[in-house]
Amino acid sequence: MKAAEAIVKFLVEEGVDTVFGYPGGYIVHVYEALRKSDIRHILVRQESAAAHSANGYARVSGKTGVCIATSGPGATNLITGVATAYMDSIPLVVLTGQVPSSMIGRDVFQEADIKGATESFTKHNYLVRDAKDLPRIFREAFHIASTGRPGPVLIDLPHDIQAADIPYSYPETVHISGYKPTVKGHEGQIKRALKAIAESERPLILAGGGVNLARAHTELLYFSEKSGIPVVHTLMGKGAFPSNHPHYVGMIGTHGFSYANEAVSMADLVVFIGARIADRTAGGTQILPENMRIVHIDVDPAEIGKIVGTNIPIVGDLRVILKQMNEKIKKKDTSAWLETLRAMKTEETYETGRLVNPKKAIRILSGKLSDTAIMVADVGQNQFWAARHFEDLPGRKFMASGGMGTMGYGIPAAVGAKIAAPDRQVVAVCGDGGFQMSMFELGTIAANEIDLKIVLFNNSHLGMVREIQNRVFGQNSHTALDKNPDFVMLAKAYGISGVRVEKDEDLKSAFDQALSHKGPFLVECVVDPDESTL
Amino acid sequence: MSVNNRHVLSVLVENQAGVLSRVSGLFSRRGYNIDSLSVGVTEDPAISRMTIVVRGDSYILEQIKKQLNKLIDVIKVIELDKDRSVFRELMLIKVNARENTRASIIEIVDIFRASVVDVSSETLTVEMTGDEDKIEAFIDLMKPYGIREIVRTGLTALERGSKEIQSYKKYGEED
Structure with a gap:
């Protein structure tokens, strides 16, 4: 089978029904295979939009977003969109055309080293050197993009590789010896976290974008309701917890609400859930008191201890960890603490001016x-x-x-x-x-x-x-x-x-x-x- | 090894194009100081092993290990303890050597169990292996004769005893 047709079949295998892209000279084989397929292709007007649209698509559908561009300027136009997805941990598979293998490294027309260029803001990337590797690479790419801490994975496809003839196969399983993301939370750490929560007087949940990515809304709601712990959130954590809930405090950060930041300062224990404590949220606002106890739950161990020291780290999938914790969490009497927070909350007033407010x-x-x-x-x-x-x-x-x-x-x-x-x-x-x-x-x-x-x-x-x-x-x-x-x-x-x-x-x-x-x-x-x- | 905040990391990586760039790029990008990096294939041709000498406090070291572990191509990262590991480096050094100094240089070479690998009318080229202290000491002794060129491989290291790197758990895995 022609490799480009196999590629489109891999996409179908992965459940892809929509891709965003912009064709060009060195991706034409893939486009010809797309033409013959049932996959919907949205032709954007500039490649950066293909990456952003795939990002929006992924965040709403919960599936991995796919975008396609040609070599050189097509690929470099994607860069901002890829970096945007990387920073917000959005699962994307990014396909780029590349000049023919024999011409790589000779500065030929529309050649750019997109693998090198995107090294620091892709979760992983590939330059395909042998068409026989395509099935493994595509299987790995979708697996890496969507598991653990999600992120963009780029596959650079030289022109001749797209046109090569390969036997069709698609592996059922993935084996990457250096990549085995932790799913279940460590029982001992969970026990320590629950004990710390039980000992605290003013506990607070700080929900980040990870809750939205892990789709752990139900589990978080249950965790807060069962334990009685109030919730603040980051910009990326907006929507992690319903704003009409009595436990809802508000958004923190340099552009958050001062009463929500104040709530963090007053807490004696904060449970970070899928929040990387970015400089614009808790890191830069200096709202974390030094003696505060911190439980940090995140899928990415590298985020734990990066910005603030953590007393109790728990690594794994938020949904799974919250389910584990929900089985054992005990109700705390937080009524006084909730009342304090409620009293601090200020109602927004909207003034009418000369133009639109x-x-x-x-x-x-x-x-x-x-x-x-x-x-x-x-x-x-x-x-x-x-x-x-x-x-x-x-x-x-x-x-x-x-x-x-x-x-x-x-x-x-x-x-x-x-x-x-x-x-x-x-x-x-x-x-x-x-x-x-x-x-x-x-x-x-x-x-x-x-x-x-x-x-x-x-x-x-x-x-x-x-x-x-x-x-x-x-x-x-x-x-x-x-x-x-x-x-x-x-x-x-x-x-x-x-x-x-x-x-x-x-x-x-x-x-x-x-x-x-x-x-x-x-x-x-x-x-x-x-x-x-x- | 953690004298002066120096640490030696032994890193197993997939033997694939671009791995070296990913690892070295990570160090420069995140502002980690790197003293040396050596790399070569292992007993398994699909896997390479890097020995990286880094500088930094415990926070930096922890970050380096975590960020290295995040790379998909990185299979395992361990820190080698000074007292439980063997550290070696190979150096080739070309020094001025005339008739009147040649014998005394060879005498030092013998004491260090190094070997002369090339002789010219004006120079001697010496090959030596050893830990860093030994190499530095030899360089100091060669200085009076006039050093023409030095090339070093960077540190390479292995843990003593029968334990293998593969038997260590990957960072973040449960105990």
Whole structure:
């Protein structure tokens, strides 16, 4: 069988029904095999979007996302998307074309060493040297991407390898001697953790993105309810625990809520669950007191002890570990502690100004969205307006580029999300900066009739950078996006409907119109550049 | 071995293209200091073994071990204890040697159980193996004669006794 056809068959074996990509000269054999297959291919308008869409698709479907690009510039355009997926531990299999094997290393047309380039932000990567290795490599790639701590795996496919003739086979099992991720938590450590929890007076759960990735929501909810322990979460952990629950405290971090950060400072024991204690969450905010006891549960042993010393590490799959703990956890009387935290919580107030109040806009939109809605934020002020004011009801989902903070992530990731879950409402929230980093994807949205709603907060500035400049230097520069286009008219050029909102009072009708509209819709909200993030 | 925060790691890796780059890249990327790295194939041709001499406190060492273990191609990482391991390095050294100094150089070579591998009218080339202290001591003694060139393999090491690296558990595995 032709290797390219075998490759497509491997994808089918792995349950892949949708891929995101952009063809080119040195990936044509794979595309020819795709043409003959039932796999849906979404043609993006620039390769970075293929990686972001596969990312959004993976996060919503729970499957490994697949994206494809050609050699050289096609592959290098994927890089930001691959790094974004790596930082947020999103399972991707990334296929790139490569120049013919005999020409590698000679700086020929569209040659780039993508394996070398992505070494530091792929979980693993391969340059295929012998077509006979393809079955093993594909089997390993999907296994590595989706198990343990998930992440992107790249397979670089030289032109001649795609065209080679190989006997078809697909291994049932994987054997990689250096890769055996731990699943079950160590019983002794779990015992120690439960004892520490029992001895604590003000225990707190800090839920991270790992809970969302491991789909351990039910187990976490049970753990908190059975033990009585309240929950804070990171940006990536948004949605790990329902925000309408009495044990819910809020989001921590440099852009989190001060009462949630305060809660961490007051706790005498914190159970980190799938949180890597990034510099923007607990690491950089110095909210962890020195004498605090820390139980750290994570699938990746390298995250434990990296930022803060841990008293009790537990390595393994969060779902499995939480199930193990749930069998033995005892109810604690945390009523006084819960009451203290409840009293600290401040209600948000939304003022009406000259232009649209973006925080109020998100809250109004949140109230109108369904119980299974997905909100995808871009990066910048819009990300925290969205993260702070979108309610995490059970069944909903919030996604953003947390680790990498990649502008332009929101729209393509939302495309992937909508394709993974066509029956769920999907909203992309972005600023005018991030929108223009991915606005070419309006083409993909229009061509594929992706029924996705875009909320664009237009303050004609790179608002978050401007805010930092003002704070640090007392003045700002190079952040004004002068002569922005008429975004509603731009959408119209693609056949996408939209409205511009300049006042809070028009938000409700605009969102009603967007949500009842069949097909993609843009709501541009004009925002004052002096609007603060927090 | 942990004198001056120096540690010797013995690392089993898949004998595949790109492994060396992955391992060395990890050190430079994360800012870990590396004194030497030597690598060669093992009794199993599919597996190579690296001996890496690193510098750092216990936190850095722990991080290095964990990050190395995360690499898919890395099969096992152990730290070799100074008192329970054999450390060797090979050096080739070319020194100035005229008629009047040749004999005294050879005398030192004999004391160190090194061997002369090449002679010219102006130089002697000596091969020697030993632990680092021995090699450094020999270099010091050669300095007065005038050292032309030195090339060293970097440290290579093996644990004493009958225990094998494969019998160690991989990091993170349960005891």
